[in-house]
Structure formats: structure tokens, C-alpha cells
Amino acid sequence: MKITFIGHGYVGLVTAAVFADFGNKVYVIGHTKEKIDNLKKGISPFYEPGLEELVKKNLKAKRLIFTLDYKPAIPESDVVFIAVGTPTTKMGDADLSTVLDVAEKIGKNLEGYTVVATKSTVPAGANKKVQRILEETKHQGAEVDYASVPEFLREGSAISDTINPDRIVIGTESKRAQEVLVKLHKSINAPLVLTNFETAELIKYAANSFLALKISYANAIAKLSELIHADALKVLEGIGMDKRIGNLFLSPGPGYGGSCFPKDVRALISIAKDNDYAFSLLEEVEIINQQARRDIVRKARGILGDVRGKNIGILGLAFKANTDDMRDAAAIDIISWLQNDGAKITAFDPKAEESAREVLPKITYADEVYSVMDGADLLIILTEWNEFKDINFEEVKKRMKTPNIIDGRNLYDPKILREYGFNYIGVGR
Ligand code: UGA
Secondary structure (H helix, E strand, O other): OEEEEEOOOHHHHHHHHHHHHOOOEEEEEOOOHHHHHHHHOOOOOOOOOOHHHHHHHHHHOOOEEEEOOOOOHHHHOOEEEEOOOOOEOOOOOEOOHHHHHHHHHHHHHOOOEEEEEEOOOOOOOHHHHHHHHHHHHOOOOOEEEEEEOOOOOOOOOHHHHHHOOOOEEEEEOOHHHHHHHHHHOOOOOOOEEEEOHHHHHHHHHHHHHHHHHHHHHHHHHHHHHHHHOOOHHHHHHHHHOOOOOOOOOOOOOOOOOOOOHHHHHHHHHHHHHHOOOOOHHHHHHHHHHHHHHHHHHHHHHHHHOOOOOOEEEEEOOOOOOOOOOOOOOHHHHHHHHHHHOOOEEEEEOOOOHHHHHHHOOOOEEOOOOHHHHOOOOEEEEOOOOHHHOOOOHHHHHHHOOOOEEEEOOOOOOHHHHHHOOOEEEOOOO
């Protein structure tokens, strides 16, 4: 089939590369010349394991075409995916301006029969606007059906998530569009959820918000465990063995971040409010998430007293491991709060330094793990990169001024660290 993706963020670029790898001819339309020029050389605008290799392979096979132009991509395509960003507005709802703008450009270029589907997360109701724009802007003779095909991939494991998803959700009122989209996904072995547009969109928001809720629940249990001297990791392992609960997304830490959970929880609260429903459960999820971030700073003050003038080493800046993404990373809040209190910060992240410099310009960036510890009064772990797991604790202790560790991701065994002579504080234990 011939497909076009508008947008080359995580969702657009990864899904485009995977569909090209299945043998489809795939156009990717962007609006920044420099990024498109780089993509034509196989250079991705962000780090995602395995992605550049997949892009290069499919560029070479001439199945993946990067362009700034809507022609000939749109008129040729059987399916056009809108995969542009929907950031949060000041009011907490999703900003649809880019989605609506590209809908107009798609509409003007439609020829023959085309299915236009959103991969971007848009609230129920947005579909009517996009559909109206497509209908109003298309030429006579062009036929269009509209669908929602939400994406569930995670950064860091985006390619395997796209090839092996837990389900494929297709939301459309049109039988013809449904058939085209089912055919397009035939190479993916996953159960299909065939439904209408609004339901598909709500599945996406409800899934992300539920996962955020699980994380906040884990962070609340961690907090309580600290107060009553229980081991939160055992508690969460114990509840996760119940199949009805499941053991995934129950790791306590510095709170969820990234471009999805914070935005989608806020948007679902806002959608509920617009419909006269106060989704206070999700408001509490956000409050607990903020507390999880603040708790790291509270623990730092607990160890150091006044943090003014103290050297604090930070391992990990990205919002999670295996990505260079700093959007809404817990590290931004935590480091800013510590800096406001006068702490001196030295940090290391294997991939996120470049993006971190934009949001955290006033910290010292170390170029390897151990230099972070030189003369440090405290070491804080904020991202669970594999390369932090097996560090040499003798070396760490030798380099630090005082051997204090706040393990924000519970990477280390408290018993072993205490045997090394560290003052160790994890999350929930
Ligand atoms: C999330 C969803 O997991 C994807 O299914 C969805 O497609 C995506 O959002 C999206 O809407 O585009 P992502 O944000 O890439 O994916 O990463 P996650 O692995 O879900 O992690 C999100 C945040 O939760 C990270 O800050 C992570 O450190 C944190 N987290 C995750 C925890 O604190 N504890 C956990 O147990 C799991």
C-alpha cells in the first residue's frame, strides 16, 4: 500500500519506518528543511534504539521517502496518518492548531479515495473539526474517510512496541476505511479493537491515564512504606503477582514524566470537566506525581540539611532510560528546586545532555559516570540507565566527599550499599 505520515516525531517516524519495512511505500512529510535533509541521510531528529538502522535500510530500498511537499505523497496515498504534536495549552487541554493546519493541507491535495487517520492523541470532538476541514477543502471527486488509530508505543522500545503491540485500535464510522486499515495492519499479529472514533480516542487517554495512575499508586505505597518501615518493592511485587493487578508500571521513583502521561492525564481531566464531570481521581494522580518529585528534594535536605553550596552529583536526566527526551523529565523540577536552594549540580546522562542543556543551562555536565562523583556531598540517581547499574562502588566512595546516595530509581541493593559504607536512601524502602 502507499501511505503518508505527516510528522516525524516518535510516533510518525517509528511507525513509518516499520510500515516501510513491511514492504509499503511510505512518505513522511515534515516542515523543517534541515530535519528532512538529515532524515534523507538516515539521521533521526531524536535517539531511539535501532531506528536509524531501520530508516537507512528502508531509504536504501526506496520504500521510505522524506519530503516537505504534500504532492505527490497525498494524491498517491491510500492512507494518510496525521502524527503531529498535540501539546497542552495553558488551559490543560490539547492544542489542536497543528492538526487542523495539516488537515487543511491534506484536504487540498486529496485525489481518488483516501483514508485519513489520526495517530496524534486528540480529544473526542476534534474529529468533527478535522472531518469538516477535509470535506470543505477537498476537490470535487476526491473521496475521504476519517479514522482514529491511536499509537501505544513507548520511547526506548518504540520499534518492538510497534511490531508487537498488545492491540490495534481502529476507530471509524466507515466500513470501507475500516477494511483498508485492517488490511494495512495485516502484518502485525495483534488483536483488533474495531470501534467508533470517540471510543478509540478515549481508549488512548484512558490507557495512558490508567498507567499514570498505577505509577502514582506505587509512589503512594512507597511513601506509606517509608512511614511504617515496610519494603515497598516487596509490597508491589506481592500485589503485582495478582493477575488482576499485574506487575508492570508499578515501579516507584521520581514520578512519571515525558511527553505523554503528564499531557494526557491533564487532557483527560479537562475533557471530563468540559463534560461536567470532575475526574478528581486523576487530579490526585497528578498531586502524588508532584509529591514524588518533591520527595527527592526533601530527602536531599534530610541528609545535607541546608543544601546551599553543597555539591550534588546527578546520574540520569532523561525522563526514562534509552531516550534523549527531556520533555517533562522529573530531573528538570528536581534540579531546579535544588539549584534554587543554592546547590551546585554536576550531572551525567549517556544520551540526553544535548537536549538537557536547553532546559538546564546552569549545571555542569560531566562526560562520564564517575566524574559526577568527584567531591560530591550527595549522589542522586534519576534515570534507570543500564550503565548505572553495575558501577564500582569502591570507586564511587573514593571520589565522593561524603558517601550519600539517593537512589531515585531503586537501582541498587540497600544492604550492599550500606556494607560499602554508604548512607543509602531509596524510594519506599
Ligand atoms: C507512554 C505509554 O507507555 C505508551 O503506551 C504510549 O504510547 C506513550 O506514552 C504515548 O502516549 O505516546 P512513554 O511516555 O514513551 O510511553 O514511556 P513510559 O515507558 O510509559 O514511561 C513514562 C514515564 O513513567 C517515565 O517517566 C517512566 O520513568 C515512568 N514510569 C514508568 C515509572 O515511574 N514507573 C513505572 O513503573 C513505569
